[in-house]
Structures are given as structure tokens and as C-alpha cells.
Amino acid sequence: MILKNTSEIDIVRANSTKINDVDFENLTFGSVFTDHMLVCDFKDGKWEKPVIKPYEPFLIDPSAKVFHYGQAIFEGMKAYKDENDDVWLFRPDENFHRFNKSAIRMAMPEVTEEIFIDGLKTIIDLERDWVKKGDGNSLYIRPFMIAIGSGVIANPSTQYRFMIILSPARSYFAGEVKVIIADHYSRAANGGIGAAKAAGNYAGQFYPTKLANEKGFQQVIWTDDATHTKLEEAGTMNVFVRINDTLITAPISDRILDGITRKSLIDIAKRDGIKIEERSVLVDELLTAAKNGSLKEIFGAGTAAVVSPIVGFSCQDVYYELPKIENSFANDIKDKLTKIQYKQAEDTFGWMVKI
Amino acid sequence: MILKNTSEIDIVRANSTKINDVDFENLTFGSVFTDHMLVCDFKDGKWEKPVIKPYEPFLIDPSAKVFHYGQAIFEGMKAYKDENDDVWLFRPDENFHRFNKSAIRMAMPEVTEEIFIDGLKTIIDLERDWVKKGDGNSLYIRPFMIAIGSGVIANPSTQYRFMIILSPARSYFAGEVKVIIADHYSRAANGGIGAAKAAGNYAGQFYPTKLANEKGFQQVIWTDDATHTKLEEAGTMNVFVRINDTLITAPISDRILDGITRKSLIDIAKRDGIKIEERSVLVDELLTAAKNGSLKEIFGAGTAAVVSPIVGFSCQDVYYELPKIENSFANDIKDKLTKIQYKQAEDTFGWMVKI
Ligand SMILES: Cc1ncc(COP(=O)(O)O)c(C=O)c1O
Ligand SMILES: Cc1ncc(COP(=O)(O)O)c(C=O)c1O
Numbered sequence: 001m002i003l004k005n006t007s008e009i010d011i012v013r014a015n016s017t018k019i020n021d022v023d024f025e026n027l028t029f030g031s032v033f034t035d036h037m038l039v040c041d042f043k044d045g046k047w048e049k050p051v052i053k054p055y056e057p058f059l060i061d062p063s064a065k066v067f068h069y070g071q072a073i074f075e076g077m078k079a080y081k082d083e084n085d086d087v088w089l090f091r092p093d094e095n096f097h098r099f100n101k102s103a104i105r106m107a108m109p110e111v112t113e114e115i116f117i118d119g120l121k122t123i124i125d126l127e128r129d130w131v132k133k134g135d136g137n138s139l140y141i142r143p144f145m146i147a148i149g150s151g152v153i154a155n156p157s158t159q160y161r162f163m164i165i166l167s168p169a170r171s172y173f174a175g176e177v178k179v180i181i182a183d184h185y186s187r188a189a190n191g192g193i194g195a196a197k198a199a200g201n202y203a204g205q206f207y208p209t210k211l212a213n214e215k216g217f218q219q220v221i222w223t224d225d226a227t228h229t230k231l232e233e234a235g236t237m238n239v240f241v242r243i244n245d246t247l248i249t250a251p252i253s254d255r256i257l258d259g260i261t262r263k264s265l266i267d268i269a270k271r272d273g274i275k276i277e278e279r280s281v282l283v284d285e286l287l288t289a290a291k292n293g294s295l296k297e298i299f300g301a302g303t304a305a306v307v308s309p310i311v312g313f314s315c316q317d318v319y320y321e322l323p324k325i326e327n328s329f330a331n332d333i334k335d336k337l338t339k340i341q342y343k344q345a346e347d348t349f350g351w352m353v354k355i
Numbered sequence: 356m357i358l359k360n361t362s363e364i365d366i367v368r369a370n371s372t373k374i375n376d377v378d379f380e381n382l383t384f385g386s387v388f389t390d391h392m393l394v395c396d397f398k399d400g401k402w403e404k405p406v407i408k409p410y411e412p413f414l415i416d417p418s419a420k421v422f423h424y425g426q427a428i429f430e431g432m433k434a435y436k437d438e439n440d441d442v443w444l445f446r447p448d449e450n451f452h453r454f455n456k457s458a459i460r461m462a463m464p465e466v467t468e469e470i471f472i473d474g475l476k477t478i479i480d481l482e483r484d485w486v487k488k489g490d491g492n493s494l495y496i497r498p499f500m501i502a503i504g505s506g507v508i509a510n511p512s513t514q515y516r517f518m519i520i521l522s523p524a525r526s527y528f529a530g531e532v533k534v535i536i537a538d539h540y541s542r543a544a545n546g547g548i549g550a551a552k553a554a555g556n557y558a559g560q561f562y563p564t565k566l567a568n569e570k571g572f573q574q575v576i577w578t579d580d581a582t583h584t585k586l587e588e589a590g591t592m593n594v595f596v597r598i599n600d601t602l603i604t605a606p607i608s609d610r611i612l613d614g615i616t617r618k619s620l621i622d623i624a625k626r627d628g629i630k631i632e633e634r635s636v637l638v639d640e641l642l643t644a645a646k647n648g649s650l651k652e653i654f655g656a657g658t659a660a661v662v663s664p665i666v667g668f669s670c671q672d673v674y675y676e677l678p679k680i681e682n683s684f685a686n687d688i689k690d691k692l693t694k695i696q697y698k699q700a701e702d703t704f705g706w707m708v709k710i
Contacts, residue, residue, distance in 0.1 A: 030418070030506045030507035030508035031505070031508070033417075055417070057415055057417070058414065058415065059412040059414055060412055060415055061412045062412070062413065062518055063520060066421070066427075066554075067421060067501050068429055068497070068499060069554055069558050069561075070427060070559075071558040072421075076507075104562065105562055106561065107558070107565055140507070142418075146422050151383075152431075152520070152522060153384045153386070154557050154590055154591050155561065163417055165507070167418075182546070185546040186545060186547050188544055189541045189544035189545075189547060189580035190541060190544075190580040190581060191537070191580055192540075192542070192543070192547075193558075198425070198558065198559070199422065200554060200556065200558060200559065201555065202423070202509050203511075205509075206461065206462035207459065207461065209510075225544035225581070226545060226580070226581035227581075228546075236509050
């Protein structure tokens with residue numbers, strides 16, 4: 001995939017850089033932002049010219065629809081720097097298409113490739129010093145769109161703002177991850193917005209996750225809301241289960257985000273002859289496998305954490321510890337994916353896009 | 356209920372008023388705001404002193420959690436002016452409690468009575484000229500809270516902003532309302548956030564409602580997401596069905612907003628000997644009743660529209676027209692409720708609170 005160069009973006013440079021104040025060894029995920037942001041407004045039925053300008057707060061009306069009706073979507077992606085100081089994006093077309101799918105579901109306007117892809121390219125090029133080399137280092141990229149039209153009536157806005165902000169990152173999760181299998185709360189409805197990367201999907205998880213945290217668990221693995229018998233996904237990760245030597249992950253539905261890490265891991269597994277099944281994983285099946293020893297691993301997969309091994313889970317208040325194993329599929333597949341992302345292994349799929 | 360007077364709110368008055376520019380005969384719902392707004396920030400684990408100041412846009416960081424994770428809740432209520440120029444609120448304690456229930460579900464801090472109730476009293480008192488007399492006129496009140504803490508990591512904010520904005524209103528819906536009974540999309544999950552007045556619940560309805568609009572229907576009546584066999588509620592209204600002489604409305608659950616209009620209508624019905632049942636209404640039951648003529652009325656109930664009669668509905672692409680009847684329960688019960696609200700009938704329940 002070739003990114004088009006464009007002169008269709010205005011750039012207003014910051015007078016100075018904050019980069020020297022940043023301790024890149026001690027970054028809290030998503031808390032430090034680079035010097036610039038991209039802003040592009042939608043008005044009178046069309047997108048205006050994008051502008052890259054200094055990162056700063058902006059003015060918004062108290063009645064803006066994003067505050068009242070939650071029209072807000074986002075993407076999460078990363079840029080990586082290789083040993084030659086080249087900067088790479090991982091499958092940005094996937095994020096672009098998913099963003100527009102989210103936009104449609106939330107009755108928001110789709111963005112053009114010029115705005116999303118060329119916007120990415122231009123701002124990341126400008127901020128390339130913020131992309132650090134070395135394992136686990138990346139520039140986390142947050143494209144998002146919010147409804148800025150005013151009015152406290154529950155209907156779609158006519159005005160929107162698309163933005164890209166950038167945050168230097170190390171790895172997302174620290175420590176051991178224990179999860180609770182949801183048996184009361186849920187994340188998404190059939191026919192709902194679970195498959196969209198909509199802001200509203202996340203706040204709804206905070207309270208049940210807080211309850212889990214209080215019991216010593218870091219995350220919740222959501223189940224189908226009707227019966228709580230099928231595993232779905234975690235807060236910001238799709239979930240893989242390894243039973244014997246087969247990886248299993250829930251199929252994509254309108255309740256589950258079509259994760260790019262998930263689909264990439266599936267492709268890698270297929271390429272490398274790891275047995276992989278996309279099908280519902282029943283909670284019962286998980287418990288049986290845990291009890292008879294065939295359950296080897298559970299891990300989450302998502303851009304922020306890449307692959308996040310889970311050490312144990314609680315189901316109906318019983319705690320199941322996962323075995324410590326050699327030859328972890330999670331480690332192996334994470335290694336394969338990150339080697340592609342950092343350009344240390346051949347990109348057999350053509351996933352990487354150079355800035 | 357007696358509202359406490361308070362000196363705990365700072366007031367910064369607007370230099371001039373916009374009121375003379377407003378055409379009160381031709382208001383679009385929720386589009387015109389009064390001169391002032393109330394703002395109260397939550398920081399370092401506590402609420403700061405509320406301030407009432409000129410209505411205006413405010414600055415917010417692009418990484419504010421409300422934009423990315425949808426931590427945002429609101430209330431909708433109205434102030435009414437009686438013939439003596441006294442201004443009244445309808446059951447504000449109900450909105451206050453529901454707001455805090457929403458806050459808990461969205462992992463946001465609860466507001467105090469001083470902030471919510473005294474805040475309401477103080478700002479509405481200041482804006483009492485904006486409350487117009489006469490049937491259908493009111494001041495629509497929008498208390499809301501958003502997460503203003505920054506950071507693109509999916510966890511609860513530590514900083515919040517509570518605001519109250521005010522918008523003069525006439526009646527909400529115009530024209531005939533036809534609805535579609537949802538058979539694919541849904542509004543809320545079991546164990547989800549449907550019972551909270553969370554921003555994210557609304558944007559999710561825009562796309563299916565747009566599809567309904569394109570077919571000539573104004574609203575969608577949501578059904579349970581698992582089976583689509585039970586009626587739940589509409590976009591911003593609870594739903595009542597009248598079969599023969601019995602009113603039926605779905606019971607409150609974690610998928611349905613506990614509407615204050617709904618519960619008030621139930622109380623009025625009980626007081627006046629109208630048969631009322633709080634139980635699931637099956638779609639099948641509705642169709643059978645429509646076919647055999649026992650289905651007399653369907654109406655929505657909510658603060659904005661008060662009572663909104665529905666003239667027909669579509670189910671599985673078949674359109675059912677409701678009969679035009681004398682002695683409509685919808686009209687009767689709306690009349691009884693609004694007479695209480697405008698202080699034209701005795702407030703037997705003690706619902707009205709004077710500003
Ligand atoms: C709900 C949810 N599931 C799964 C994922 C993983 O998707 P991806 O691999 O594209 O980052 C995300 C994204 O962070 C997410 O928000
Ligand atoms: C989803 C939903 N249902 C029902 C209602 C009606 O509630 P209330 O009567 O308290 O306005 C509302 C509020 O507007 C709502 O947003």
C-alpha cells in the first residue's frame with residue numbers, strides 16, 4: 001500500500017517542542033502527547049481542509065452532541081521505528097475501514113482516505129522524533145471523531161470534528177493479568193454497537209471492571225448478554241483460548257470488535273500451521289478444559305497490549321489458575337507479530353506501510 | 356419538598372441578555388439557551404464550588420475521556436410557570452436520584468444535593484424570565500456530567516464537570532408519530548447501561564432511527580435484544596400500550612430507563628381507577644390485539660414530549676394503523692399530568708416544587 005503524499009493539509013508548527021521534557025523510559029500509557037494534532041471539521045455536509053497545529057485544548061459548546069448523546073468513535077494504532085530509523089504503520093487501511101464502519105453505525109459521516117491516511121502520514125512524519133526505537137516502544141496513534149454540533153435534542157449532529165493525536169508508548173499492561181468471566185454485567189447487545197469502536201462502549205465497562213479490580217482482577221472477559229454462556233472479548237482486547245494445541249477465538253459478530261491484532265494473529269497461525277478455530281467458546285467448555293488440564297492458555301490481543309497472557313480466571317466465584325507452560329503460543333505468536341511490526345522479520349503479508 | 360437556599364454558589368452575571376432576540380413562538384427544541392450556565396468541577400476526589408456564569412463554549416483537552424470512552428450522563432427536566440408567575444419544578448428529587456444512579460453505573464462521582472438541587476434552584480431563579488406561561492411552554496433543563504480528565508487509556512477519569520444548561524421549549528414532537536418495532540437493532544443489553552441516562556445509549560439509536568425515518572417512521576420501539584419478542588421503550592420515551600381498557604407498560608429493568616413521566620402516569624392511573632399493569636408486553640400480544648381490535652392506543656411518555664400518541668406501527672414490514680378513538684387514555688392522562696405541572700389541578704401527590 002502506497003500512501004499518497006498530499007499538499008492538502010495546512011501545517012501550523014509549534015514554536016517549541018516538549019520532547020525534551022519527556023521521560024521516555026517512564027511513560028504512563030496514553031498520558032503524554034506530541035507537539036501537534038490534526039484537526040478536520042465536517043460542516044454543511046462536507047469535510048473542510050485538515051490542519052495540523054500545536055496540540056492544545058479547544059473550545060466547544062456545552063450543548064455539543066458528543067456530551068449528551070455520545071456520538072464519538074475512535075481508532076487505536078501504532079507507529080514503529082526500525083533500526084534504520086524508518087517509521088512504519090501496521091495495516092492502517094484496516095483502521096481506516098473500521099473507523100468508517102464505526103462512523104456509519106453511529107450515524108456520523110465517513111472520512112476520506114485523504115483525511116485519514118494522508119493525515120496520519122503527514123502528522124507522523126512531522127512527529128517522527130517521537131517514535132522511539134527498541135522493543136515495546138511505539139507511537140500510539142489515536143484518530144477520533146466527535147459530534148460538535150450543538151443542541152440538546154436526541155438526533156444526529158450536523159457538525160463533526162475528526163482529530164488525530166499521538167502519544168509515545170511503551171507496553172500497555174504490566175504485571176500478571178487475572179480476569180473475571182462476566183456472569184451479570186455485559187458489554188454489548190445483539191443488534192447494538194459492540195462492533196463499533198464507539199466511546200459509549202467503554203464507559204459502560206468501567207463500573208463492572210472496578211468491581212473486578214476490587215476483587216483483585218485486572219479485566220473482565222465479557223460473555224453474551226442473553227445467556228452469559230459464550231466468551232466474547234475483554235475491555236480492549238479480543239480473547240484467544242488454547243485447548244490442547246488448538247487456538248480458539250470467538251467469531252466476529254455485531255457484539256464484538258473486529259480486532260486487527262486478532263485477525264493478524266489468525267493469519268500468522270494459519271501461515272505457521274497452528275490450529276486455529278473461529279467459533280464460540282462456551283464457558284462450560286472452558287471450565288471442563290480447565291479441570292481436565294487441556295486448557296493451556298488464555299490471552300488477550302489488541303493494539304495497545306499486543307498479546308496479553310492471562311494467568312488465571314474466576315468464574316462463578318471459583319478461581320482457575322492457568323498452568324505455567326513452556327512453548328507458550330501467546331509468547332510465540334506475539335514474538336512473530338512484533339518482529340513484523342519492528343521490521344525484524346519478513347513482512348510476508350505486506351502489512352507494513354512506510355511513512 | 357423544600358429547596359434549601361444557599362450562598363454556596365458563585366454567580367457571575369452576563370453583561371447583557373439574549374432574551375429579546377428569541378422568538379418564543381418558534382422554538383426548535385433544545386437549540387436556544389439562556390444567558391447563564393452552572394459549572395461545577397470534580398477534582399482531587401471532591402467537588403469544587405459551583406459557579407453560575409455566562410453561557411459560553413469552554414476549553415477541553417482533545418484527550419478528555421468523554422471523547423474517547425463516553426463517560427457522560429445527563430438528565431432532562433422542565434420548569435413551568437403558573438398563572439401567578441411562580442416557577443415550578445416537577446419531581447426534581449427523582450431526577451437527582453436517577454442522575455446519581457447513572458453516575459454510579461458509569462463509574463462517575465455522585466453529585467451532592469447542594470450542587471444538583473440548589474444549583475437548579477439558583478440558576479432557574481436567575482433565569483425566571485425565560486420560563487414562559489401558557490400551555491406547552493416550559494424551560495427545558497439539562498443537567499449533565501462529563502469526564503474532563505485527559506488520557507487515552509480506557510479507565511475512569513479522575514476529573515469531571517457537572518453543568519446545568521437551560522433551553523426554553525414548546526412541545527417536543529410535531530405531527531403524527533409512526534413507529535417501527537425493532538426486530539434487528541437494539542438499544543440495550545442485559546447487564547448493560549440501558550437503565551442509565553448515559554450519552555452512549557443515544558448515539559447507538561441514531562442509525563436504526565435514520566433507517567426508520569427513511570421508511571417514513573419517526574421512532575423505533577425497542578425490543579429485548581436477545582429475542583425481539585418483548586416491547587421495551589422508545590428513543591427518549593417509555594411506552595404504554597392500551598388493550599381494551601387496560602394500560603400496560605414494560606417493567607423497569609437494567610435495559611430500560613426508569614422514566615419519571617412513566618411512574619407519574621402509573622400513579623395517576625392508579626389514583627383514578629384506570630387499570631394499569633407493569634409487565635412485559637409481547638410483540639405477539641400486540642399483533643393479536645391489533646388484529647382483533649382490542650388494541651386501542653400506544654403512546655410514549657417522557658419529559659420532553661410528555662405523552663406522545665402513536666398513530667400506527669410497523670412490525671416485520673406489516674403496517675398496523677391504530678384506531679381513532681374517543682376517550683383516549685393518552686389525552687386524558689396527559690391532560691391530568693400537565694394540569695398538575697402547570698398548577699391548574701390539585702397536586703395530590705406533592706410533586707411540584709416551587710423555585
Ligand atoms: C473492544 C475492543 N476489542 C478488541 C480490540 C482490539 O482491536 P485491535 O487489535 O484492532 O487493536 C480493541 C481495540 O483496542 C477494543 O477496543
Ligand atoms: C431512554 C429514555 N426512556 C425514557 C425516558 C423518559 O423519562 P422521563 O419521563 O424521566 O423523562 C427518557 C428521558 O427522556 C429516555 O431518555
